[in-house]
Amino acid sequence: MLQVRAGDAAAFEELVVRYQGRLLTVLEHLVGNREQAEDLAQETFLRVFKARERYQPEAKFCTWLFTIANNVASNSLRSRSRRKEVGVPDKANTDTSSFGLDQMALAASSLMPARLIDKAEAAEVVRQALESLGERQKMALLLSKFEGMSYQDIAEAMDMSVQATKSLLSRARVNLQRILAPYMEEGTRPASDGVELGTEAATSAAGQDAGLEDES
Template sequence: MTTVNKEITNVKNESGPTDEQLIARFQQGDAYAYDLLVKRYRDPLMNYIFRFLGDRIDAEDILQETFLRLYKNKHYYKEIAKFSTWIYTIAGNLAKTELRKRKRRNIFSIHNFMSTEKDYELPDKGITPDKYANSAITDTEIQKAIAKLSPKFKQVILLRDVQGFSYEEISQIVNIPLGTVKSRVNRARLKLQYDLKKILKDVK
């Protein structure tokens, strides 16, 4: 059995402070609150950045830069947004900048698979990565299929199906309209369904 674990964002222990309480304390000079935020977000952010970039060393560099930005720019955070969406926006922007620097030529494109982005959401009746948890497909194969997606589709599918963000939160993180988020998630799922079904057929 294999599973694709969803990361827990905005973690709050029953007796512990929320992310928003911690960042407020840090803004007031509480360095320990910063340490708690780093501890809370280090693993899920590393997971997100690594899957997005596909390179552990680059992911570690981006992770460190994300926390450095948090430290230097703590007063830019406003309570109108969830802390998790704010820090994932920072990490995502840094990761996309890294991708642009690489100027990769081997990024998989699905423009021929579906040529337009429409402002609607498809019913989720297909196969998402989690739905393969009890199948013959391995977690490694699922991750390889995700890695083949082009960056803009990979980012939203990781945020939605792996990190567990809502469509509204993803819209804030990626800074695109809600309808476009839903469209990209649907297109990414369709591409994953297509690729994973081929793998499933081969292993039967």
């Protein structure tokens, strides 16, 4: 990053290569759409480049990158929800669920062995469960799971206190567990509509997420 700060283009490319997969993974699961995740990842890298001179070497680059990514994603999700309010259909969500259904259809066909069907089905259930969490719970969960970030780093990346992060993650994991419980215990596959997923847990997850704005 120090080379990037000095304006080294090759170092910037290396940085993109090194972090693009990780960034895309978090963003794709956050917004539920590959194309949008790529746009957000590019916007994040652009902001990294623009802000390179402000980077402090003592700060962890990874935390700094995901701080920017969180801001970019939050702005995008906020404007997306604003568009939804005025009646524009949410194409991203439509795409994701149709992708999921395609996967499930493929899984159910004889083209895949039983082990893979189970795996594909479980992955789809987890994806839907994640989808039903609020954006902030989802982000905290993804940073913890995929990036292995500490509460301190997540707090920094999401601009909140460590205690609020602890509560946010706690709620996220408890909600996730409640949503997945019927599937884990009885193998009951929830319907593809996220709202029907462990109804109580799913709706409370979204509500709690909004309430956490006040906690931080």
